[in-house]
Amino acid sequence: MIAMKDVYKTYANGVTALNGVSVDIQQGEFVYIVGPSGAGKSTFIKLIYREEKPSGGSIIINDINLAEIKEKKVPYLRRDIGVVFQDFKLLPKLTVYENIAFALEVIEESPRNIRKRVMEVLEVVGLKNKARFTPNELSGGEQQRISIARAIVNHPKIVIADEPTGNLDPDTSLDILRTLESVNDSGTTIIMATHSKEIVNRFKKRVIAIEDGIIARDEQRGEYGYEV
Amino acid sequence: MKFRTFLRHIRVGSTNIIRNGWMTFASVGAVTTTLILVAVFLALMLNLNEMAKNIEDDVEIQTLIDLTADEDAVLELGEQLEQIHGVDTVVFSSNSDELNKLIEGMGEEGEAWKLLEQDNPLNHTFIVRAADPQDTENIAEEIEKLNHVDKVVYGQDVVDQLFKFNNYARTIGLILIVALVFTAIFLISNTIKLTIMARSREIGIMKLVGATNWFIRWPFFVEGMLLGILGSILPIVIIMVGYYYLEANLIGELSFSFVEILPYNPFAWQLSLMILVIGAVIGIWGSIMSIRKFLRV
Numbered sequence: 269m270i271a272m273k274d275v276y277k278t279y280a281n282g283v284t285a286l287n288g289v290s291v292d293i294q295q296g297e298f299v300y301i302v303g304p305s306g307a308g309k310s311t312f313i314k315l316i317y318r319e320e321k322p323s324g325g326s327i328i329i330n331d332i333n334l335a336e337i338k339e340k341k342v343p344y345l346r347r348d349i350g351v352v353f354q355d356f357k358l359l360p361k362l363t364v365y366e367n368i369a370f371a372l373e374v375i376e377e378s379p380r381n382i383r384k385r386v387m388e389v390l391e392v393v394g395l396k397n398k399a400r401f402t403p404n405e406l407s408g409g410e411q412q413r414i415s416i417a418r419a420i421v422n423h424p425k426i427v428i429a430d431e432p433t434g435n436l437d438p439d440t441s442l443d444i445l446r447t448l449e450s451v452n453d454s455g456t457t458i459i460m461a462t463h464s465k466e467i468v469n470r471f472k473k474r475v476i477a478i479e480d481g482i483i484a485r486d487e488q489r490g491e492y493g494y495e496v
Numbered sequence: 497m498k499f500r501t502f503l504r505h506i507r508v509g510s511t512n513i514i515r516n517g518w519m520t521f522a523s524v525g526a527v528t529t530t531l532i533l534v535a536v537f538l539a540l541m542l543n544l545n546e547m548a549k550n551i552e553d554d555v556e557i558q559t560l561i562d563l564t565a566d567e568d569a570v571l572e573l574g575e576q577l578e579q580i581h582g583v584d585t586v587v588f589s590s591n592s593d594e595l596n597k598l599i600e601g602m603g604e605e606g607e608a609w610k611l612l613e614q615d616n617p618l619n620h621t622f623i624v625r626a627a628d629p630q631d632t633e634n635i636a637e638e639i640e641k642l643n644h645v646d647k648v649v650y651g652q653d654v655v656d657q658l659f660k661f662n663n664y665a666r667t668i669g670l671i672l673i674v675a676l677v678f679t680a681i682f683l684i685s686n687t688i689k690l691t692i693m694a695r696s697r698e699i700g701i702m703k704l705v706g707a708t709n710w711f712i713r714w715p716f717f718v719e720g721m722l723l724g725i726l727g728s729i730l731p732i733v734i735i736m737v738g739y740y741y742l743e744a745n746l747i748g749e750l751s752f753s754f755v756e757i758l759p760y761n762p763f764a765w766q767l768s769l770m771i772l773v774i775g776a777v778i779g780i781w782g783s784i785m786s787i788r789k790f791l792r793v
Contacts, residue, residue: 347706
């Protein structure tokens, strides 16, 4: 599903973020990406949704090599990948419903399918009753669940979450994890970068630790492994 | 593109225009100023060109035949004229034909000239037309070299001066217009830059969820085009009203002269369409510039 081989990434300013990373992730896996700040976690995540281009090596997702993909094809790749961020990235002037529908409108989905699909994902994240609210009227945890709903509305094969609980208190973080687990249960691959020791140690999953641009650890049902 | 999507782009583009308030006003104002000048310039140019062409078409070379030439000599001269390179037609006009023309041309005063019918002082004349009016001067020089030619008369000077004036007007007009067009484009691209910045969050999300680059660009094209089209409204009104009065007044005051301007219908409509298209192109150009620079999709 995702196969990285000898991936290098050097930024224009000369900083080398990844220094030969090889990893395989299977469909339906739930993977934590952990490691100290500045170790290359974000770069790793950005390479998967093709926000960044690798400087060397190959990244193959669903048989497409991201190192060679044409710029024009990137939007179509993104339709198979849902992304969740620490700061939610919701549009404040739109309602919850409209925020999710927006993701379908821009890929020219039919209005009938949009209505149907938006209500479905609101059900999945348990916020069907908040459809008419604007993001500012919701708690942080609720906003993050809306952004998860938006990430999965398109039936992506992969959901990438970059510190999805970074702005949330511990209890709310657990909620988010449960939501992501239920998404994972339906067969979607989840790749989550995190700094949360509690979460990693409590919800045991595969752990990939990145340090100084290389993979330091790759364990099934691993521990967080760093002191906080 | 689906029709629904097309409507969406128009809706979003129009919303941007309203949202940008004063910047919209400034760029529409710049387009308006530019287009008014373009319109005046175009109307002037096209009319001058038309006038020059009309006068040029009327340019004929009058070859006055020597009074001493006998009939054979005249026939021979006619053949020689026809053989000159670039000559289209050669028509013989006897001295009484010439006198009649003169009398008709003078109107009532011409009556006095009728006295001359008994003792016509005019020459027999060959009226020569060039296939290409530009050759008139060269042909006239050729004719002067022939035997039995008394005098060669043609109106090239008027045409030359008109063309010269035309060229000056064109150069000055073009410089002015190019400068204004660039100002307008610059203002439009700045307006759209504002939109892009105001919508950067939205654009970021669109990219993340897989909107195609064209889907993201379209509303900005629509915005630019609308700015251009809005800017062309006032100039078009000015053309439609102004040209109407211009034509009416010119016909009233100059009806006897050779000056004729292009008729209101279809010229005013054609000019308006041109202005509309130029406005839209300026707008789209402005949007392309800012999209390329500020919207890295």
